[in-house]
Amino acid sequence: MSNDDLATRLMDDMDPRLLEFIRTKVNSFIKWDLVRFFHDNPHTTDTAEGIARYTGRDVRTIEPELQQLVNAGILQTSPLNDLTVYTLATDTDTRKLINTFILACDDRQFRVKAIYHVIRGMR
């Protein structure tokens, strides 16, 4: 087995649901930040500008990432006059998966693996 294969096997060694979650939904560091933010503040109801302020980022960076999280079913949007408001998805299974992911991130080894997959996905 090559070193690359070994590294891949080691890094893939996690709950398959979480591996899928990282590869397909939380596939950037900004999305990871946003998912953590909405996990910690689940009743947040605000525009991209507001969320950018809360997360200390530029709205131009945040907005496309928020939209991708909407497309992935993690967040939802609703129109409010001329505003687009983002909230956490109400789906129970999605919230449970987010909670499982955030809890898993408390473990350093999991974080290392998650970072590996995010970087690989960004290539």
Added chain:
Amino acid sequence: MTVERVTTGIAGLDDMLRGGLLRGSATLVEGAPGTGKSTLGMQFIYHGAAEADEPGLILTFETFPRQYYRDADNFGWDFKALEAANKLRVVMTSPEVSRADLQHVNGQIEDMAQQIGARRVLVDSLSHFERLAADPIELRQVVYEFINGLKRMGLTAMLTRENATLLGETPDIEEDLAFVVDGYILLRYVELSSAVRRALLVLKLRGSDHAKDIRQYEITGRGFEVRAKFEGQQGIMSGSPVSTAAEAFVQAFGRKK
């Protein structure tokens, strides 16, 4: 006609309010940084949710919900447990969104309030609405409309507002949001005998009598505690009181045994 009161859970304050706030009213709590506006508001919400069977909302425009959970924990108030029991929602939002949301039929905030049967709301803080309108007259209309939106939902509201003046007289302002609220509570720092104390005054309570005296208060491990009124001092609300003539005489010549 019996007027329904909404207790704050703070014994001395409910006494000053002659039993509590009026149901469905909006009360402004104004003070400098660190005077305890948010603590008073959190205690009002906690008392409702945990002790009076009145679930509540906290609308926060700057302080993160996790900070509320942490600060509440320090006073022995388990906000997370109350959220899990659907007695509380701490909502991080902005004045722009909350204003538009209340204008909307079945907006998110109204939806949340209905889900938990909210009876109380803390808005922390109203100062952030200043970015919606530079003109004081327009700001007053925006805030008036917002408060009416909260009242429409049947909520008894406490709204905080920042005052930058730490000590000394509050500078004159052209327009004062105190006119559009039903109650107005002022929290001030007072310099007394080389120490800083805190003073509370109920300036207004529309439709009700209220205490006119200025009382000391402290923020202890149990939360906001209102103490006795300041005695023998005048000019308390200036921040730098002086002894009254009678008190000065007593201080100079000692008390009779």
